[in-house]
Amino acid sequence: MALRGGLPTESGFVGVEGVRLVEEALRSGCRIQAVLFSESGQRHHERLAPLVDRPEMAFPTLRTTDRLFEGLADTEHPQGIAALVKPRETSFDDLVNSAGSGCAPLLVVLAGVQDPGNVGTILRTAAAFGATGAATAASGVSGTASPYSPKALRASAGAALHLPILAGMSLPILLTQFKIAGIRTLASSVRTPEEGGQLLLAPWQVDWCEPIALLVGNEGAGLPEETERSADARIHIPMASGVESLNAAAAAAVVFYEAARQRSSQR
């Protein structure tokens, strides 16, 4: 059982660590291979017992010494509790139907977001404002950090386990699939209105009650020019001149807030 690195094992399981995340994993409905307590982590057993000890939770609960646990753990001061979890497998159809009946899908596509903390924070923010699913893709030369790395999982506060995520997609294929499925693609743009002749919308000029996939690019460079061009529209948060753009997480918060605002007034 390797908790470090956050890459799925061959069987597709990822390690999650800490009371809060293990609790989220147990609640998520994802398959659990095992839960591991160290000697001192045993004190958390009571809090988790209602989740762990149910008969349908047919996985072994393992014990280990503190020293062995510290050797496995990714964090510096491990809480002595971990689980091996299988993230839900999501197909493109799952993603499109993730919103449930009577509700249009609202998807976030991370393309080239390299910092795992940013990946996690954006997923958490998107989920908080009602996003129904996510996808991660490589973009140009830059890949997107795995949503299942320890740092991304922590920053997502478990949202990476709750939200349907299509991970490691090819961006051109994904964009084509969205087009066929009638999902409008919006490129979150760091460029100024002057650049490029394409439609550049403020978040409030978008009808967020439609089926939408929002593309979020690399922290520094944004989305590649050709990706922005192949999207249905660019969106840009209008700000006073001379001010640098918001960081990736704050920009995502603003855009998903606008979606939540419009969807809430429609209900």
Added chain:
Amino acid sequence: MALRGGLPTESGFVGVEGVRLVEEALRSGCRIQAVLFSESGQRHHERLAPLVDRPEMAFPTLRTTDRLFEGLADTEHPQGIAALVKPRETSFDDLVNSAGSGCAPLLVVLAGVQDPGNVGTILRTAAAFGATGAATAASGVSGTASPYSPKALRASAGAALHLPILAGMSLPILLTQFKIAGIRTLASSVRTPEEGGQLLLAPWQVDWCEPIALLVGNEGAGLPEETERSADARIHIPMASGVESLNAAAAAAVVFYEAARQRSSQR
């Protein structure tokens, strides 16, 4: 000349460091006591010359050795350029009239925001979305970090020098002054709707075209209960259940975005 610490000297000057911030300081219209170049910082002189060498900029330009500069500098890899700047002195009346004619003031009041990086980021975000002024106050047991500390100045990207700021105010006096001046006070609340019987509004339920002061509290604890009660209303960003709140900077981005959206559609 002490750049460290960021507390104003007895004469009220603060040190700013780095090409970008010195440039902002020279552009801000604030009084400059001196500009200091180290030997290697001299290479930035050309970029700043149009600003430094104007006849109305009647301050001395000092030279120093790299070693002496490093001893004064607050950053680890100093760029070799610094300035002593007098932040604009702002009265309460300045703050109320900061919006200019035909525009209602939109103020941010930081009460108990302890991290200087958060203070700077919130000021930068507020300025980016059209805030017209700011105030800082102690709140309960926790003070607000100085907007003029090196870390806050850097995080604000110069906004702390451009925006009128009333620093180190008494919160009860400030709230009373707002009431008298007809400025609506909104408490940014981390509490859930169930707590407290006071009006709790989503950002979109507020009329941001009115004169408004938004109170932002401590990163962890928020505003003290009695401050929230004495405000005209509480505002809370609605999010899916089970999700932790946004961090202070992202929450400020969302709220000021809403103000900018409404004010832009009114124009």
